[in-house]
Amino acid sequence: MRTDDLSRRDFLSVAESGLFVFFPLEPLAAFQEPARLPARQGYPTDFNAYLRIDAGGWVTCLVGKVELGQGSKTALAQILAEELDVALDSVDMVMGDTDICPWDMGTFGSLSIRQFGPILRGAGAEARAVLLQMAAEHLQVEAGRLRVKAGVVADPSAPGKRVTYAQLVQGKRIERHIEKAPVKPVAAYTVVGQSPRRKDAIEKVTGQARYAGDMAIPEMLHARILRPPAHGATLKDVDTSAAERVPGVRVVKEGDFVAVLHERRDLADQALGLMRAQFELPRPGVDDQAIFDHLLKTAPAGQVLAESGSLSEGERRAAAIVDETYLNSYVAHAAMETHSATATIEDGKATVWASTQTPFPVRQQVAQALGFTPQNVRVITPYVGGGFGGKSSSRQAVEAARLAKFTGKPVQVVWDRAEEFFYDTFRPAAVVKIRSGLTGDGRISFWDYSVYCAGDREAKQFYDIPHQRTVSSGGWGGGNPAGLHPFSVGPWRAPSVNTNTFARESHMDILAAKAGIDPLEFRLSHLTDKRMQRVLEAAAKRFDWTSGRAPSGRGVGVACAIYLGTYVATMAEVAVDRSTGRVEVRRVVSAQDQGVIVNPDGSRQQMEGSITMGLGYTLTEEVHFKNGEVLDHNFDSYQIPRFSWLPKIETVLIENPEVPASGCGEPPIVTMGAVVANAVHDAVGARLFQLPMTPARILEALRRG
Amino acid sequence: MQRTVSFTLNGKPTRVTVDDERMLLWVLRNDLGLTGAKFGCGTALCGACTVIVGKDAVRSCLTPIRDVAGKRVLTIEGLGKEGQLHPIQKAFLKHHAFQCGYCTPGMILNAYALLLKKPQPTHADIVGHLDDNLCRCGSHVRIIAAIQEAASAMKGGER
Numbered sequence: 001m002r003t004d005d006l007s008r009r010d011f012l013s014v015a016e017s018g019l020f021v022f023f024p025l026e027p028l029a030a031f032q033e034p035a036r037l038p039a040r041q042g043y044p045t046d047f048n049a050y051l052r053i054d055a056g057g058w059v060t061c062l063v064g065k066v067e068l069g070q071g072s073k074t075a076l077a078q079i080l081a082e083e084l085d086v087a088l089d090s091v092d093m094v095m096g097d098t099d100i101c102p103w104d105m106g107t108f109g110s111l112s113i114r115q116f117g118p119i120l121r122g123a124g125a126e127a128r129a130v131l132l133q134m135a136a137e138h139l140q141v142e143a144g145r146l147r148v149k150a151g152v153v154a155d156p157s158a159p160g161k162r163v164t165y166a167q168l169v170q171g172k173r174i175e176r177h178i179e180k181a182p183v184k185p186v187a188a189y190t191v192v193g194q195s196p197r198r199k200d201a202i203e204k205v206t207g208q209a210r211y212a213g214d215m216a217i218p219e220m221l222h223a224r225i226l227r228p229p230a231h232g233a234t235l236k237d238v239d240t241s242a243a244e245r246v247p248g249v250r251v252v253k254e255g256d257f258v259a260v261l262h263e264r265r266d267l268a269d270q271a272l273g274l275m276r277a278q279f280e281l282p283r284p285g286v287d288d289q290a291i292f293d294h295l296l297k298t299a300p301a302g303q304v305l306a307e308s309g310s311l312s313e314g315e316r317r318a319a320a321i322v323d324e325t326y327l328n329s330y331v332a333h334a335a336m337e338t339h340s341a342t343a344t345i346e347d348g349k350a351t352v353w354a355s356t357q358t359p360f361p362v363r364q365q366v367a368q369a370l371g372f373t374p375q376n377v378r379v380i381t382p383y384v385g386g387g388f389g390g391k392s393s394s395r396q397a398v399e400a401a402r403l404a405k406f407t408g409k410p411v412q413v414v415w416d417r418a419e420e421f422f423y424d425t426f427r428p429a430a431v432v433k434i435r436s437g438l439t440g441d442g443r444i445s446f447w448d449y450s451v452y453c454a455g456d457r458e459a460k461q462f463y464d465i466p467h468q469r470t471v472s473s474g475g476w477g478g479g480n481p482a483g484l485h486p487f488s489v490g491p492w493r494a495p496s497v498n499t500n501t502f503a504r505e506s507h508m509d510i511l512a513a514k515a516g517i518d519p520l521e522f523r524l525s526h527l528t529d530k531r532m533q534r535v536l537e538a539a540a541k542r543f544d545w546t547s548g549r550a551p552s553g554r555g556v557g558v559a560c561a562i563y564l565g566t567y568v569a570t571m572a573e574v575a576v577d578r579s580t581g582r583v584e585v586r587r588v589v590s591a592q593d594q595g596v597i598v599n600p601d602g603s604r605q606q607m608e609g610s611i612t613m614g615l616g617y618t619l620t621e622e623v624h625f626k627n628g629e630v631l632d633h634n635f636d637s638y639q640i641p642r643f644s645w646l647p648k649i650e651t652v653l654i655e656n657p658e659v660p661a662s663g664c665g666e667p668p669i670v671t672m673g674a675v676v677a678n679a680v681h682d683a684v685g686a687r688l689f690q691l692p693m694t695p696a697r698i699l700e701a702l703r704r705g
Numbered sequence: 706m707q708r709t710v711s712f713t714l715n716g717k718p719t720r721v722t723v724d725d726e727r728m729l730l731w732v733l734r735n736d737l738g739l740t741g742a743k744f745g746c747g748t749a750l751c752g753a754c755t756v757i758v759g760k761d762a763v764r765s766c767l768t769p770i771r772d773v774a775g776k777r778v779l780t781i782e783g784l785g786k787e788g789q790l791h792p793i794q795k796a797f798l799k800h801h802a803f804q805c806g807y808c809t810p811g812m813i814l815n816a817y818a819l820l821l822k823k824p825q826p827t828h829a830d831i832v833g834h835l836d837d838n839l840c841r842c843g844s845h846v847r848i849i850a851a852i853q854e855a856a857s858a859m860k861g862g863e864r
Contacts (some may be wrong), residue, residue, distance in 0.1 A: 005723070064750060069805025069806065069807075069842045178743075191834075197801075198801055200806065201801065202798070203806075204785075204803050204806030205790065205797045205798050206741075206794065207740075207742075207781030207809075207810045208741075208778070208786075209806050210740070210778055210783075213740075213744065214740035216738060217829060222735070263735070264727075265734070265735055266728055266730075266735075267727075324850070334841055335807075336743070336745050336805065336807040336840070336841050337743070337752065337804070337805070338744070338745070346712075384805065385743070385805045385806070386804075386805040386807060386841045386842055387805075387842070416747055417745070417747060417748070506817070526715070532847075539761060558788065597796050603803060604799075604846070605801055605804065607841030608843055608846050609804060609842045609844065611843065612843030612845055613842070613843045632747055634747075635750040635751055635839060636748055636750055642837075642845075643831070643835050643836045643845050643849070644833075644836045645831040645833050646845050646846060691783075
């Protein structure tokens, strides 16, 4: 247990001692980037918030980020070990604990490396500079003569002149500070850029890894909560008498918040099944068929994100106009771990172990629900069994805390799969309309892009088009008009961008086909961005792309995208069964430029995961619903990717050390819809305008011709 | 019906007195404190709760405890420990054949059952055998590679 480790190493009781000195270093050499500590929207500026060195030389790295499977427990440790010059194995990670980790907004948006990485780098660099200065004083040697390796500072020219970080710090807080300590140049990296064993590996292959629903506290009760049959339904009456006859059960009723609790989870399930409740159903509302018209009617006014040239001028120059509409459905996160939390309240202080991507915001929510101050709420985030954006919302943590308060006992809430589908914050259904023109010589003359309800992220065009406009209305975050969506929506792995890329890259292929030009060549001829050219060429080389006009019958496709600074190009080969409408994705090659690569194997793992997960929203995943009722309750009707779907997956990482590390947990997933749609078109000449591309939709498109 | 059920759990004789219709998953997790088998769907659709009974991989969420009376039950906790990992665990570790890790115990145990029956499985055997074990992170390609590697490592006959 991590908390035991902490008390063993005893860093919380550090003595208050040492000098408090601010010390400017020598002017920075040109290649040295300044450390990026001070002030980044709420993150502490004192490096002590992020790291502790104990008397045994163990380094504890404290971060508000959480480990969802994406590997940041390892990658962030690499970043700190690199800047601090300590062995990676000596770094212990403590993540997502609001009492001891520095504040963090949450683990989402590929921010852990791209935005938080520089903060941790800065903390490590400053601590190293301070330690070096302390070592120089201790050894009475000029700091410039000293070298650090694995936490040992030594003067290479004077044997015996050596001191360890542990000896310098002596288990105390480091009270000295240095402004603008230089971070290491990328060329000097020895830990970053490697693929060490994941720090969660042993625990995860032995079953020792603990998740929020694995916590067990003496006298703990498992809670099941009465849920409405549909969004918008209201509880009229409930008869709990049969449930109360289950031996050992407790019933909590607070308005429409009704729960049964038992020391055994399955007996709580049984008691829930015995509750007799009457709900008033909402008025008939929209369903999964009518949703797209509803979104277009209800979406808020559009905002122009980008505009250049003149659309009317572009239209005058067009020899052909191509005007199309693209649709995608609501999609569930469907992490294997359902939303889980364990809460206990002792002496006026609540502790909640939660599967969440946002422990600090959850602390606020729990505090508000209990009427506690945030200081009296501690959220601890154990391993999280998949997030993908879905655990940015953590209603279950509040439920567990409220029930712990009502009952005076520790309470565990683990949603069942139907609750997971009901309360998920789905990726929003969305519509994209693109009106565009093609000149007689195969140039795009104008591009008028309107996205409804997906969100504006990466909606802007990166191809060179003289006359263009991008408009976005509504999104996955807040600010949507009431009634736009029949349930909650939120961020889903690469929010907005799966939809925007599906539409843009499908449309690029339609234009290429109309111009009679190979789709790769057509893209390259509209690009001046070197990084995008490079990823496309790298993908083409690995794929062995040969030029051809679509539909060529080969079943090959290409799509590319920029996701928050990372460039990605994907190529795929598919086979389509014309009689059943089934698509088999046979091969996927994805090339990615994410700047500095912190952990190559971890990056490939994320790319493979993105490609595999992306097959779901591309081929099968859509949430069925009617009148506020979510009709999918489990993995029978909601099909996620399986082993038998697997294409041959190849990943290409492009070395680009000139650009700071950006995120790698999401990019290829955004290309999957379009690359498969384009390959399907290339195979059979049928164009799919709606995701997912179910067999029924493929057959319909084949009939349409 | 409340009764005493005896079975062998991870090599140790074990006895529980419970309603014998309760599912093995919850007896393991709530009564015996073994949390390696995970709850994912509750209806045998995802495989996160997979354990070994006798020589078969079963879905503990739908296996009544009375069905394991007198049998040998193996959970992930009984498969190996640090320093003496089972070859399948070693291969999962080497290939990083997991991300969030939630499906991992079920994947490893299902692979264990496969290799008991078919020590040298083909790619198609692996895919067919694991197809109902779901992984949302997309570790599938690595899981297949790990099982292939474990199979060759176990040629020598280890378990």
